[in-house]
Amino acid sequence: MVESGPVFPYTTGWMGTADHHPEQAGAASTSGAADGPHGGVVRVVRSLERVEAARWDALDHDGSPFLEHGFLRALERSRSIGPGTGWDPYYVLVEGDLTERAGRPGADDPAPRPLLGAIACFVKHHSYGEYIFDFGWARAAQRGGIRYYPKLVVAAPVTPASGPRLLLAPGLTPAQRDAVTAALIHTARSLADEQQCSSIHWLFHRERERDLLQAHGFAPRASFQYHWRNRGWRDFDDFLQALTSRKRKQLRKERARARAAVDEIEWVAGDQLQPEDLAAIDRFYRHTTDEHGGQDYLRPGFFEELRTLLPHRLQWVRARRGGKTIAGALYLETDRALFGRYWGADVPVEFLHFELAYYCGIERCIARGLPLFEAGAQGEHKLLRGFAPSPTYSGHWIRHGGLRGAVDRFLAEEHATIEQYLRELATLQPYRADTDDDGGGEG
Numbered sequence: 001m002v003e004s005g006p007v008f009p010y011t012t013g014w015m016g017t018a019d020h021h022p023e024q025a026g027a028a029s030t031s032g033a034a035d036g037p038h039g040g041v042v043r044v045v046r047s048l049e050r051v052e053a054a055r056w057d058a059l060d061h062d063g064s065p066f067l068e069h070g071f072l073r074a075l076e077r078s079r080s081i082g083p084g085t086g087w088d089p090y091y092v093l094v095e096g097d098l099t100e101r102a103g104r105p106g107a108d109d110p111a112p113r114p115l116l117g118a119i120a121c122f123v124k125h126h127s128y129g130e131y132i133f134d135f136g137w138a139r140a141a142q143r144g145g146i147r148y149y150p151k152l153v154v155a156a157p158v159t160p161a162s163g164p165r166l167l168l169a170p171g172l173t174p175a176q177r178d179a180v181t182a183a184l185i186h187t188a189r190s191l192a193d194e195q196q197c198s199s200i201h202w203l204f205h206r207e208r209e210r211d212l213l214q215a216h217g218f219a220p221r222a223s224f225q226y227h228w229r230n231r232g233w234r235d236f237d238d239f240l241q242a243l244t245s246r247k248r249k250q251l252r253k254e255r256a257r258a259r260a261a262v263d264e265i266e267w268v269a270g271d272q273l274q275p276e277d278l279a280a281i282d283r284f285y286r287h288t289t290d291e292h293g294g295q296d297y298l299r300p301g302f303f304e305e306l307r308t309l310l311p312h313r314l315q316w317v318r319a320r321r322g323g324k325t326i327a328g329a330l331y332l333e334t335d336r337a338l339f340g341r342y343w344g345a346d347v348p349v350e351f352l353h354f355e356l357a358y359y360c361g362i363e364r365c366i367a368r369g370l371p372l373f374e375a376g377a378q379g380e381h382k383l384l385r386g387f388a389p390s391p392t393y394s395g396h397w398i399r400h401g402g403l404r405g406a407v408d409r410f411l412a413e414e415h416a417t418i419e420q421y422l423r424e425l426a427t428l429q430p431y432r433a434d435t436d437d438d439g440g441g442e443g
Helices: 051-055 069-077 134-145 174-194 207-215 234-243 245-260 275-291 302-309 352-368 380-385 400-425
Strands: 040-045 087-096 114-125 152-155 199-205 219-227 263-267 314-321 325-332 337-346 372-374 387-398
Touching: 040 174, 040 337, 051 069, 051 114, 051 152, 051 325, 069 302, 087 314, 114 174, 134 400, 174 199, 174 314, 199 207, 199 234, 207 219, 207 387, 219 352, 219 380, 219 400, 234 245, 245 352, 245 380, 263 352, 275 302, 275 314, 275 325, 275 337, 337 352, 352 380, 387 400
Parallel strands: 152 199, 337 372
Antiparallel strands: 040 087, 087 114, 114 152, 199 387, 219 372, 219 387, 263 314, 314 325, 325 337
């Protein structure tokens, strides 16, 4: 993959002055620098192969692994995103120097400019794998004779997990953060223009990014998932004591039944995964998607690439019986959260899904002091097992004025419906009335 245009230097506060210069399609782009004492430049590259992992990962990912270099490169190298997938990547990089002496790099200064911020954008030709559903908007556009695809999404591909979408370098001053943020959002708009996208969608962004995106013209949309939050329990039994007596007995029964049906349940760290483990993870993933009528967005080879590129984030809990692995759940872990992603089994075992995908995860969070456990999208059954309704956020800009107005009206109605539903769900939580549970919100 080669870097390709456009290259966008900007006038934003401390950055210099220059115009938008889209380059010839397919040509390698050069990092032109803006005039002024603080040279700043925005580049767009088509693959993270052209960006050093250490530079990209030094940006603030706020405890989310799904925009880290290794995860995105595993998607690229397995061809889960890229040509033919409907996920065409465009990575926007803001580079510059924050020192007074910063200027244009010359022959005597070959070091790359510091990476100040980035976003991962994808030109989409469908709406699959996003989990913030806009199929109804696309159908309405089609009925009205309005082209809906392609569109631009700023997201972690095929991953319904929250995280920052504006990746910024730590240590920026408020003015610098504003300048870099404005350059990133402006470039997303310019990219949407250049690629003739009907709309831009920021998916599963952080709550703190909501007002910022709204100020830049993106309509907010609220949805929710079920997340588990650690309140400092000493162990799993201590967690169970916070539940009502009936739910406490139910969870103990489910764990006992699941564990009695297998010979062992064990955690395997990413760097210890063997080829047979990776084959089982891939098999379980495809079996689960087939069983539930889903799509296997992750192509063969993805889990091997993830094991190679991001082993320190991976944890697999597997169940074995008769010397064979019969089920497992793959997790990604940071120092701030545990993310349950891919569960599957060769044979059905009652309550084993709950044990591997929920209870083992809760137990690990307690043991490691992790404050947050996200176990994936959907699933009201999580509510009765200690997970609380937690808001998730997205922001949307629609080019066509008529369609934008219809979407705005829909979002207002949807917001009221979701607020009412969340109030109802709050009454169904399994915690005792004398426990202090604040439900959702960001961890």
